[in-house]
Amino acid sequence: MPQAWGPIVERAIYEDRLSPRDIEELFRADLWELGAAAEYLTRKYFGNVITFIPNMILNYTNVCTIACRFCAFYRPPNHPEAYTLSVEEAIRRIMNMNNRLGIKQVLIQGGINPELSIEYYEELFKALKAKLPHVAIHGLSPIEVDYLARKHRMSYGEVLDRLRGAGMDTLAGGGGEILVDRVRKVIAPHKIDTDTWLNIMETAHKMGIMSNATMMYGHVETMSDWAEHLYRIIELQRRTHGFLSFTAWNFEPGNSELTRDVPYPLTSATLLRVVAVARLVFKNELPNIQSSWLTNGLEVAQLALKFGANDFGGTLYEERVIPATGLKMPVLTRDAVIDLIKGLGLIPAERDNWYKVIKVYN
Template sequence: MSQALEKALSGEELKPPDIEELLELNLWDLGIAAGELTRRLFNGVVTFIPNLILNYTNVCTIACSFCAFYRPPRHPEAYTMSVDYAVKLVTEVDSRFGIRQVLVQGGINPELGIEYYEELFKTLKAKLPHVAIHGLSPIEVDYLARKHRMSYREVLERLKAAGMDTLAGGGGEILVDEVRRIIAPHKISAETWLRVMEIAHGLGIMSNATMMYGHVESKAHWAEHLYRIISLQRRTHGFLSFTAWNFEPGNSELTNKVPYPLTSATLLRVVAVARLVFKGELPNIQSSWLTNGLDTAQLALKFGANDFGGTLYEERVIPATGLSKPVFTRDYVINMIRSLGYKPAERDNWYRVLKLYD
């Protein structure tokens, strides 16, 4: 057994070189270790949440090279939903499927100020008080702070007062600036992303952590990314979950440099190592079916993931790459989890189990 794996299984803290060593190990050894650790933590329960992604605008001035969804201002394909239309869309999906969460995800639209988000969140809460708002990301918080000359704390306090329950983990990509300067040179630094998260956690706004791999980064960058996340988690205990996904070449600018995606085995490796690094300190790891497909997402549940994520009704970002996106209903997800020999459990926005389908 490798020294890094021994340290992971004995509960020792792992440094970036240890994490990098884990990333080089045999995939099946990683899967066995991560799978056993997950079974001890969750006893075969796999959670999910019925939710919707509200892509309220595709206008963005950040122009990330990996994104096929965004459009510059005044582009003929650009759109921005009115608050009334957005709320109507969420209400219709809730009446049809019954949802517990709306993920509010768009772009840096210079025509939108904090008042738009406040009105949107307040209206959603008034209309659908049972639906949690998992909204925006450190990228939007930074933009609103600069636009309105406010501190990050002031922006977050206003969004929380308007009804935002938790902060999404978008914009994390790889938390190493030499990578970020290549794939998203206009996006905030890794340190800024982490600082916004730390301030949010201090205000009682929990969030999730993310990782987008498979472009211009190395395994050493993966190790640094995972280490920075768990280091912040040990200080704040504010991350609810971790989600990793593969860069999907398609209609984005980055496709010219990275024409092919990494294999599904890469997701299994990242998930397994994340479990060994995070253990129970950051307990919830999503299997990420959206970009990696259902088969890989199912396998990820054997390699350390314990959460299937959401139903993701209305998601528009992935279809913009040219990939088709299936629609999974509550019943489909329950039956899929059960067919793998796990116990499906419907959760809320804070990963609390609401109903166990045993």
């Protein structure tokens, strides 16, 4: 560990709580110093072990009425390219992927499709658990919970309780984007606001439903907004201890309305900065930080494992949202992830949905 840190980095390492202004100052610190400090804390908490999970994404529908300006995946109702998977087709795809590659988790993501009721999700979750009880359901997000609550005139707790009863294990962090309403009104004017997203997460956590936190940067937000976003997440975590992990990714221009205003993505160095600052802010209170290979690529995600990330994330088979932007995605197998982690001199470990290690690859 270096003997001397800059004042703000030293405060971040040794002080429990940082204000939004402190976090913004931290974001402006030297990148290599941030990386060294984040690496120091990560090795202190986790040693040399880097976790990952073999999983797939089920994009069950691309129909959505929210029409986020950054999304190239959604189609309005009745569009010729719109689709919704039947429960039978969804289960067939998941079983096929499990038979081919062996998965431990399904991340279920789609859109706000007005044709779907809570019974669709209950039928899907129950069928999946009946066929593949070892596969965890990480799915839906506060966005779908809010939609289902309004559609069925139920409380958030009632919706979450029914989804959990049908087999949902953990709640996904989709729709977080940037937790600043000024930004949200520009990039997703019809999406739930910051307080609603946080309220649904808090409701889930108090019911014993764990979730993950997310951040999508690189569009119309400022560094001050990054700081506010991390601050809101850690403040909720201190109240509930319900976030299992944090994942950040950059806005990927291409085929979306927002591309007209933001034609180029931020550099890969920005991901390293965000991951490092997240580690310094969250420390071990929100322990697991993913390296986020989906939009940034495998080499940058590998480097993020030396900038504060302790988890490589998932294999993400079948993901369709990012390819809709025109970005090509590699097919990532379990062996490829193991090799990437070993290439850094670190120890790969397969985990379950709750970040418990189930197999170490020494």
